[in-house]
Amino acid sequence: MATPKFAHVVFQTSQPAAMRDWYCAVLEGHVVYEDAALTFITFDEEHHRIALLNPPGALQRKAPTTAAMHHVAYTFDGLDDLLDRYVTLRDKGIAPAVCIAHGVTTSMYYQDPDGNFVEMQIDNFAEPDLATGYMRGPEYAADSVGPAFDPQRMLLAREAGASVDELTARAWSLRAELPDPMGVLLGSP
Structure with a gap:
């Protein structure tokens, strides 16, 4: 049976510019593509490792009591x-x-x-x-x-x-x- 390898993680956010800048700084990455709805960031040979999804409505910040990826x-x-x-x-x-x-x-x-x-x-x-x-x-x-x-x-x-x-x-x-x-x-x- 084939074993998959990790490709990317996607975050839904209402603050795409702040998230983009933070992930580019932390991972020493760069933007591959960006528009009003999506941002794709990479820091290695993969075409993107982080994606940011910016829905049209405002989102609330994750709370400590939210069931989510940690x-x-x-x-x-x-x-x-x-x-x-x-x-x-x-x-x-x-x-x-x-x-x-x-x-x-x-x-x-x-x-x-x-x-x-x-x-x-x-x-x-x-x-x-x-x-x-x-x-x-x-x-x-x-x-x-x-x-x-x-x-x-x-x-x-x-x-x-x-x-x-x-x-x-x-x-x-x-x-x-x-x-x-x-x-x-x-x-x-």
């Missing part, structure tokens, strides 16, 4: 790439809503103008089987979400010579004693 995730090759994107976005005034040391990934969650989350992450294991093994282990079972971390502190530690293994271990994030990240993921400030 987030789309994008993976970087390594921690330095993830931190480079963090710096690029920080310098454009785009800050992560929350950063989480999931254990299996190190993740930064951003919110678009409509309230949708976009996860920028790295895999902390070289092989999927190792990640699956970690997810079946005691550390993950004790806290499947993981602790929050401060991306600026992580950046400074990396620039000071901290290793990727040290910074992606949950123990490093736990030392900061930040609030539980689930509140932000569920829509609380």
Whole structure:
């Protein structure tokens, strides 16, 4: 049986210009096509990865109690790439809503103008089987979400010579004693 690959995601929005600009900035993408009803954005070889559908009537912003897709995730090759994107976005005034040391990934969650989350992450294991093994282990079972971390502190530690293994271990994030990240993921400030 054939296995499909991910092609694109479409967001319905009443603020297409703000969403277009945000996704182009966050993904370092560009507009392929745009008219009054549709915008197509890509950041790689695909003709479009993000589409924005602008219906004629006004839409309400997604509420934390809305049943909907929670987030789309994008993976970087390594921690330095993830931190480079963090710096690029920080310098454009785009800050992560929350950063989480999931254990299996190190993740930064951003919110678009409509309230949708976009996860920028790295895999902390070289092989999927190792990640699956970690997810079946005691550390993950004790806290499947993981602790929050401060991306600026992580950046400074990396620039000071901290290793990727040290910074992606949950123990490093736990030392900061930040609030539980689930509140932000569920829509609380």
